[in-house]
Amino acid sequence: MVYDLVIIGGASAGLSAAIYAARKKLNFILLTDKVGGQSLLTDSIENYPGFVSISGPELVKKMEEQALALGAEIKEKKLVKSVLKIDKIFEIETHDGEKYQTKTIIIASGKHPRPLNVPGEKELTGKGVSYCSICDAPLFQEVPVAVVGGGNSGLESATDSVPYASLIYVLEFGPKIIGDEETQEKLKKTGKVEFIVNAQTLKVAGDKFVDGLVYKDRISGEEKELKVKGIFVNVGQTPSAGFVKDFLELNQQGEIAIDHKTNQTSVEGIFAAGDVTDIKYKQCVVAAAEGAKAALSAYNYLQKASRP
Ligand SMILES: Cc1cc2nc3c(=O)[nH]c(=O)nc-3n(C[C@H](O)[C@H](O)[C@H](O)COP(=O)(O)OP(=O)(O)OC[C@H]3O[C@@H](n4cnc5c(N)ncnc54)[C@H](O)[C@@H]3O)c2cc1C
Known part of the structure; x- marks a missing residue:
């Protein structure tokens, strides 16, 4: 099956994109390592409109529930390894060897904590x-x-x-x-x-x-x-864009360069949203808005592509 859209990342940007894609009735799937992203790391968000104070996990849970209620298909434990273009179709491969074909992609893979890169760190992660x-x-x-x-x-x-x-x-x-x-x-x-x-x-x-x-x-x-x-x-965050580093244009910080109006990346048909991109402000409300923009742009792109 060839999807209209595959969304990579299941947090503020990706879930918001899923809400918009579902309402546009696109044939899409959301692949994510884990639902929640960086918001899982904070127990108090006090600047997301509509909530005086809400924990990060609760906020993304509500976004997930809304996307599911609208019919979104969300697959967890799907860490994307690579993206390829074959003719006019993109092929996404996950670390467990699954492959997905799609006409458009939204990358909303955010950031992850930067490691110290010192001896003992990797071996003892999860053990202290x-x-x-x-x-x-x-x-x-x-x-x-x-x-x-x-x-x-x-x-x-x-x-x-x-x-x-x-x-x-x-x-x-x-x-x-x-x-x-x-x-x-x-x-x-x-x-x-x-x-x-x-x-x-x-x-x-x-x-x-x-x-x-x-x-x-x-x-x-x-x-x-x-x-x-x-x-x-706690030594900073690094963009989760390694899987497209040879495919898309990144800036010096390793963030995906996008057209800030449409969220289009350097490859037509691939859009990106949220903390993984070169937008200036990294916040939940911004990521959610960027996810919405990216989904609307993907929809417009598909509409144009289907015109004779
Ligand atoms: C400690 C802390 C406190 C914060 N406090 C606030 C606050 O009070 N208010 C606020 O607005 N913002 C806050 N932020 C920032 C906010 O969390 C981020 O701006 C927001 O989470 C960005 O959302 P995102 O969807 O772009 O990416 P992320 O939240 O980084 O999510 C990325 C998603 O992509 C998935 N993913 C990554 N790589 C892959 C891959 N290769 N394949 C598949 N899936 C992948 C991840 O599993 C995750 O689901 C805070 C951040 C931190 C770390």
């Missing part, structure tokens, strides 16, 4: 190394943890850990903690948080589970070890 404090902070009861990254998301991880961990080290590579000053003050008042600046993480220590973090003091050059059982990594 975490990229989601909301999900995992309760696992570290009465033990010391480290948060790598002193920006706002690092401070959010520290805040999430306060009710559970016995001690929280926040490590910042630069000379100053850059996250919100008010949150820093609140964290200091807990008496549980220690800020360490000029710290370069060198290694995650541990055999089966994390039992330490080794860092270098960038001023003295001295190597030190913190005896922690959990490590939250």
Whole structure:
């Protein structure tokens, strides 16, 4: 079967695109690694119109329910590996070897946490190394943890850990903690948080589970070890566009370049929306609007293509 449209990504941008595609009665499917995206990482969104405050998981759940109610087909555990063009049709392959043929594509694959790329990190992910404090902070009861990254998301991880961990080290590579000053003050008042600046993480220590973090003091050059059982990594996000890097034009940050009016990428018939693109503002409401734009553009493209 050749679909009218395949949407890649099941979060704010992709689910909004699905709502619009369903209302336009397109023959489409949404493929996603997991429904929810980055919104799963925050328990309070206070700037999405219609909700004074809502948790990220609840917000995307509502979007998913709306798309399903309109008849959208959503397939999870479908991580897209590659996109090819064969004549006028695109072929999408997922990591489990499935192939999907389609006339148009919307890429809404967002961003994912950037790894530290230090020894021990990969091996101990899920065994003490975490990229989601909301999900995992309760696992570290009465033990010391480290948060790598002193920006706002690092401070959010520290805040999430306060009710559970016995001690929280926040490590910042630069000379100053850059996250919100008010949150820093609140964290200091807990008496549980220690800020360490000029710290370069060198290694995650541990055999089966994390039992330490080794860092270098960038001023003295001295190597030190913190005896922690959990490590939250908050060193930024990277666009999930690797699977189209040889196919579509990306900017220097690795984001998909789009025409900001139509969401068209450098390849006709492929549209992109949300955090994976080169739009300036990365927010749920923006991603949802971009998903809607991309779906309407895909619809217009299909209408034009079907005209004699
Ligand atoms: C800690 C934190 C707090 C935030 N707080 C707010 C806030 O208060 N308000 C706000 O508006 N925004 C907030 N944001 C930003 C907001 O979450 C993002 O702007 C929004 O999630 C972007 O949506 P998206 O659909 O573009 O991408 P994402 O949310 O990144 O979702 C990408 C989707 O694509 C899927 N995917 C990725 N690669 C593939 C692939 N190869 N194949 C198939 N599927 C794939 C993922 O599984 C996911 O479903 C926050 C972000 C973080 C990290």
